Amino acid sequence: MSELEFRRVSVTYGHGRTAHVAVESADLVVRPGTTHGLVGESGSGKSTMARIAVGLTPVSGGSILLDGVDITNRAREARLARRRVQMVFQDPFSALDPRMPIGASIAEGLLATGRYYNRIDRESRVHALLDRVHIDPARAGESPSAFSGGQRQRITIARALAAEPAVLIADEITSALDVSVQGVVLNLLRELQQELDLTMLFISHNLAVVRYVSDEVSVMRAGRIVEHGETSAVLAHPADPYTRELLRSVPVMGEPLELEDA
Incomplete structure (x- = not known):
């Protein structure tokens, strides 16, 4: 299990x-082996936090540590460590190459590990990953257009797992899905986190969803973390006025959230 730490990080666009x-x-x-929810309204900076963790956006200041290794620089050790942080993106329709069979997309992640150069081993692992996210392995040769939105999101999760990450970042991965399909994806994430001892940063604007999957939560507003703590404590007794505003936007928070497979 690994720990991901953002230490006084800043990101500035333009000059x-x-x-x-x-x-x-x-x-x-x-923290190692936990799911940490990061919530805030659109434009709060939460998706930027995800992008800097995987190197898609450079930091302007501060550092990001994976098990004590600063992964924000270009040193070889940092590049190798950063591969252990993988991200599942918000839009499953644009996250997959429409011209590439889903099995080939997942196989790219396997090659990034420096293993599975044997074609038979690679195909076997692709089938195992598809089966783990409840997609029929026999469909590995089909294109993304043959699948529903929820299925595509599960395929992108399989592709992220192919790189054998220690940390998985999920950025608004249920926001484009129907409620019943959201339950399937969220339950799958919980299963994977527990079975693989993954450390997970779960980003969402939906406090009800964060409540369901997260051990701890941080609330972000205008680029700053304004509150953090155990999820149950923060949502039951929010200290910051902004957190209270977010809670009031959720229709029902008094009863535990139940999400069922569909």
């Missing part, structure tokens, strides 16, 4: 008068 601060001096620790 001078046109500069925009997306993240400002944010501290966040995702």
Whole structure:
């Protein structure tokens, strides 16, 4: 199990008068083997946190540590460590190459591990990953267009797992899905996190969903972390006015959230 730590990280886009601060001096620790929820409204900076963790956006200041290794620089050790952080993106329709069979997409992740160069071993592992996310392995040769939105999102999870991550980042992965399909994906994430001892950063604007999957939660507003703690404690007794505003936007928070497979 691994620990992911954001230490005083900042991200600024542009320069001078046109500069925009997306993240400002944010501290966040995702503890080993836990799921940490990061919530906030659109534009709060939460997706930027995901992108800097996997190297898609550079940091302007601060550092990101994976088991004590700073993964924000270009040193070989940092690049190798960063591969152990994988991300599942919000839109399953654009996350997969429409021209590539789903099995080939997953196989790319396997090759990134430096293993599975044997074609037979690679195909066997692809089939095992599809089966683990409840997709028929016999469909590995089909294109993404043959699958529903929920199925595609499960395929993108399989592709992320192919790289054998220690940390999985899920960025708004249920926001484009129907409620019943959301339950399938969320239950799958919980299963995988427990079975694989994954450390997970789960990003969402939906506090009800975060409540269901997260051990701890951080609340982000205008690029800053304004509150954090155990999920049950923060949602039962929010200290920051902004957290209370987010809670009021959820129709029912008094009863435990139940999500069933569909």
